Amino acid sequence: MSAKTLxxxxxxxxxxxxREDGSALIYIDRHLIHEVTSPQAFEGLRxxxxxxxRRDANLAVPDHNVPTESAERAGGxxxxxxxxxxxxxQTLDENCADFDLVKFDINDVxxxxxxxxxxxxxxxxxxxTVVCGDSHTSTHGALGALAHGxxxxxxxxxxxxxxxxxxxxxNMLVRIDGxxxxxxxxxxxxxxxxxxxxxxxxxxxxxxxxxQVIRDMSMEGRxxxxxxxxxxxxxxxxxxxxxxxxxYVKGRAYAPSGKMWEQAEAAWRDLHSxxxxxxxxxxxxxxxxxxxxxxxxxxxxxxxxxxxxxxxPDSIEDxxxxxxxxxxxxxxGLAAGSAITDIRPDRVFIGSCTxxxxxxxxxxxxxxxxxxxxxxxxxxxVVPGSGEVKKQAEAEGxxxxxxxxxxxxxxxxxxMCLAMNADKLGPGEHCASxxxxxxxxxxxxxxxxxxxxxxxxxxAAVAGHFVDVRDW
Amino acid sequence: MKAFTVETGLVAPMDRANVDTxxxxxxxxxxxxxxxGFGPNLFDELRYLDEGQPGEDCSQRPLNTExxxxxxxxxxxxxxxxxxxxxxxxxxxHAPWALEDYGFRCVIAPSFADIFYNxxxxxxxxxxxxxxxxxxxxxxxxxxxxxxxxxxxxxxQKVVTPxxxxxxxxxxxxxxxxLLEGLDDIGLTLKSADAIRSYEQKMRQQxxxxxxxxx
Numbered sequence: 001m002s003a004k005t006l007x008x009x010x011x012x013x014x015x016x017x018x019r020e021d022g023s024a025l026i027y028i029d030r031h032l033i034h035e036v037t038s039p040q041a042f043e044g045l046r047x048x049x050x051x052x053x054r055r056d057a058n059l060a061v062p063d064h065n066v067p068t069e070s071a072e073r074a075g076g077x078x079x080x081x082x083x084x085x086x087x088x089x090q091t092l093d094e095n096c097a098d099f100d101l102v103k104f105d106i107n108d109v110x111x112x113x114x115x116x117x118x119x120x121x122x123x124x125x126x127x128x129t130v131v132c133g134d135s136h137t138s139t140h141g142a143l144g145a146l147a148h149g150x151x152x153x154x155x156x157x158x159x160x161x162x163x164x165x166x167x168x169x170x171n172m173l174v175r176i177d178g179x180x181x182x183x184x185x186x187x188x189x190x191x192x193x194x195x196x197x198x199x200x201x202x203x204x205x206x207x208x209x210x211x212q213v214i215r216d217m218s219m220e221g222r223x224x225x226x227x228x229x230x231x232x233x234x235x236x237x238x239x240x241x242x243x244x245x246x247x248y249v250k251g252r253a254y255a256p257s258g259k260m261w262e263q264a265e266a267a268w269r270d271l272h273s274x275x276x277x278x279x280x281x282x283x284x285x286x287x288x289x290x291x292x293x294x295x296x297x298x299x300x301x302x303x304x305x306x307x308x309x310x311x312x313p314d315s316i317e318d319x320x321x322x323x324x325x326x327x328x329x330x331x332x333g334l335a336a337g338s339a340i341t342d343i344r345p346d347r348v349f350i351g352s353c354t355x356x357x358x359x360x361x362x363x364x365x366x367x368x369x370x371x372x373x374x375x376x377x378x379x380x381x382v383v384p385g386s387g388e389v390k391k392q393a394e395a396e397g398x399x400x401x402x403x404x405x406x407x408x409x410x411x412x413x414x415x416m417c418l419a420m421n422a423d424k425l426g427p428g429e430h431c432a433s434x435x436x437x438x439x440x441x442x443x444x445x446x447x448x449x450x451x452x453x454x455x456x457x458x459x460a461a462v463a464g465h466f467v468d469v470r471d472w
Numbered sequence: 473m474k475a476f477t478v479e480t481g482l483v484a485p486m487d488r489a490n491v492d493t494x495x496x497x498x499x500x501x502x503x504x505x506x507x508x509g510f511g512p513n514l515f516d517e518l519r520y521l522d523e524g525q526p527g528e529d530c531s532q533r534p535l536n537t538e539x540x541x542x543x544x545x546x547x548x549x550x551x552x553x554x555x556x557x558x559x560x561x562x563x564x565x566h567a568p569w570a571l572e573d574y575g576f577r578c579v580i581a582p583s584f585a586d587i588f589y590n591x592x593x594x595x596x597x598x599x600x601x602x603x604x605x606x607x608x609x610x611x612x613x614x615x616x617x618x619x620x621x622x623x624x625x626x627x628x629q630k631v632v633t634p635x636x637x638x639x640x641x642x643x644x645x646x647x648x649x650x651l652l653e654g655l656d657d658i659g660l661t662l663k664s665a666d667a668i669r670s671y672e673q674k675m676r677q678q679x680x681x682x683x684x685x686x687x
Contacts, residue, residue: 151565
C-alpha cells in the first residue's frame with residue numbers, strides 16, 4: 001500500500017462513490033449551521049418537499065448577528081434592536097424547530113461562534129468531515145478533520161443528502177520547524193505563511209500544517225492557524241492527530257467515552273501523513289525567523305513584521321502589484337515607506353473565530369494587566385468566542401483585568417470581525433484586530449483593519465500605536 | 473437553475489486583483505433570508521457614494537460615476553472580465569446570487585477562489601479561467617472598442633472574440649454537464665441514496681461515535 005497524506009486518508013475514509021467524470025460523492029459527518037447562510041437552504045428543502053437526511057449530524061448556533069452588549073443581549077432574540085438581524089436569528093430558530101435540529105439558543109452558555117463551539121463541545125472530532133456555510137470552517141482541521149466552508153446550495157445539499165459532490169484537491173505541506181520566539185504566536189505564524197505564499201497560494205490545495213512549531217502548539221493555536229488557511233487560498237487546513245489533540249478532545253460533551261473512546265482513539269492514532277507520502281507542494285518556514293506580524297493593507301498577504309516599513313509603489317515594477325499597493329495605501333490612509341510602529345489604531349478588537357479562545361484571552365490579559373488603554377483609543381472590545389470561554393475567563397478574573405485596563409467585556413459572537421451586528425468601525429478609523437480579514441469595508445464602511453495577534457492588539461491598545469510585544 | 477449553453481454579451485471590467493466576496497456583496501445585505509434581489513447591491517461600496525442598507529430603493533442613491541459598471545457603455549453587460557483570485561474570502565453564495573441577479577452569466581479571470589468558483593456553478597453563472605496574458609489582451613481589446621462583445625460557448629468550451637478568434641477553456645465534466653442541462657444536483661445525488669445508506673451502515677459499525685450523539 002502506498003504512503004498516504006492525512007488528506008488522502010480522510011478523503012478515502014469518506015468516499016461514498018467515485019464517478020467516471022472525476023467527481024466523487026463524499027460523506028459528511030458533521031454539519032454546523034448558523035443564521036446567515038442557512039435560511040435559503042431551508043427554504044429550498046421546503047420548496048422541494050425534502051427532509052434532512054440525518055438530523056443528528058447537524059448542530060446550529062446563531063453567531064454573526066447576535067448583539068454583544070450585555071443589556072441588549074439579556075432580552076434574548078426578541079430584544080435584538082436591528083429588525084433585520086432579529087428576523088435572521090428568529091428564522092434560524094424557526095427552521096431548527098420545523099426540521100427538528102439541535103440548536104444552542106442565543107443565551108445558552110454553549111452558544112458562541114460556530115467554529116469555537118464545535119471543537120469545544122466535542123461536536124467536531126478527529127477524522128470527521130465537517131462543513132458549514134462559512135469559509136472559516138477550515139478551523140476544525142486542527143483536530144485532524146477534513147473541514148471546509150461551503151455555499152448555501154451545498155448547505156441544502158448536505159441537509160438533503162448528507163453528502164457533497166467534490167473534486168479531490170492537491171496536497172500541500174506547510175512545515176514550520178524550529179521554535180517560536182517568546183511573544184510570537186500562532187497568529188503570527190499563519191500571517192507569515194500568508195505573507196510568503198500569498199492569498200491565492202493555497203488555491204486548489206488542501207494544506208497540512210506540520211513541523212516542530214505546530215507539534216509544540218496548543219489546540220487553540222492550531223485552530224488559529226487552520227482558521228486562516230482560507231486567507232492563504234486553501235479551503236481546508238489540517239494538523240495530524242497527536243497527544244495534544246486527544247487530550248483536548250477527551251471529556252468533551254459530545255466526545256465518545258469509555259470503551260468507545262478506546263475504539264475511537266485507536267482509529268484516530270492513524271490520522272497523520274505516512275512516512276514518504278507525496279505532497280504536490282511543500283512550503284517551509286523556520287520558527288525562529290517569524291516576528292510579530294501586522295497587516296498594513298487590504299488583503300491578508302499585505303503583511304509585514306513589526307519592525308517593517310510600508311512598501312513604496314515607485315519601486316515596484318509589476319504594474320498590477322503596483323496598482324494594488326497604491327490603492328491599498330490610499331484606502332488605508334498610510335504613507336509609503338512609513339514604519340509599522342507609526343500606525344495608530346483608533347479601536348482595538350480582540351475576538352473572532354481566529355482569536356477568541358481562552359488562550360487568546362489569557363495572552364491579551366497578560367499584556368494589559370495593571371496597565372491602561374491609551375487615551376487615543378476610542379474603544380477596545382474584548383469579545384469571548386463562546387459562553388463557555390466567557391465563563392472560564394471570568395473564573396480566572398480575566399474580565400476584571402480587561403475592565404480595569406479600560407476595555408469593554410462583551411457577550412460572545414462574531415461581533416466586529418464582520419460588523420453584521422452593531423459593533424463596527426467608522427469611516428477612516430484604524431483598528432488593531434485579532435480577526436482574519438482586512439478587506440475594504442469588512443469591519444464597517446471605510447474602516448481600516450490591521451490584523452494582529454491578541455498580544456499585539458493588547459500592546460497596541462496600551463501604547464496607542466503598534467509595538468513589538470517581544471519587548472513588552 | 474437556469475441552463476447555460478451559449479452566451480453572447482457585452483463585456484464589462486472589474487480591473488483589480490483579489491476582488492473579495494465582501495466587495496462583491498457587503499455584509500449588511502447578507503441579513504436577507506431570500507435568494508433574489510441582490511443585483512442592485514452588487515459591488516455596493518464601489519457603485520454608490522452613500523452607505524447602502526438592505527431593502528432600500530437603490531434607484532434614488534447617488535452613483536459613483538467613476539466606477540466602470542456605472543458607465544453608459546457597460547450598461548446591459550452579461551460578461552464580467554476580472555483579474556487574479558476573483559471571489560476570494562467569505563463563502564457567501566450571495567456573491568454569485570448578486571452577479572446573476574445583476575445580469576452577469578459569465579466571469580472571465582486568470583484565477584478564482586475555490587469556494588466562489590464552486591458556488592457559481594450552482595447558480596447558472598459560468599466562471600472561466602484563462603491564462604493571465606490572454607485576460608490582459610481581452611482587457612485591452614475591450615477598452616479599445618466600445619460595445620465589445622464576447623461569445624461564450626460552454627458546449628464547445630470556447631470563448632469567441634469579435635475578430636473570430638477562438639479561445640478554448642477548461643471545465644470539469646460534471647459541472648459542465650449540470651450547467652448545460654440546468655440540473656438540480658440534489659436530485660442527482662439522491663439517485664445514489666442506496667450507496668449513501670450502505671456507507672452509513674458500514675460506518676455505524678466501524679465508528680459508532682459518529683452517530684446519534686447530537687439529538
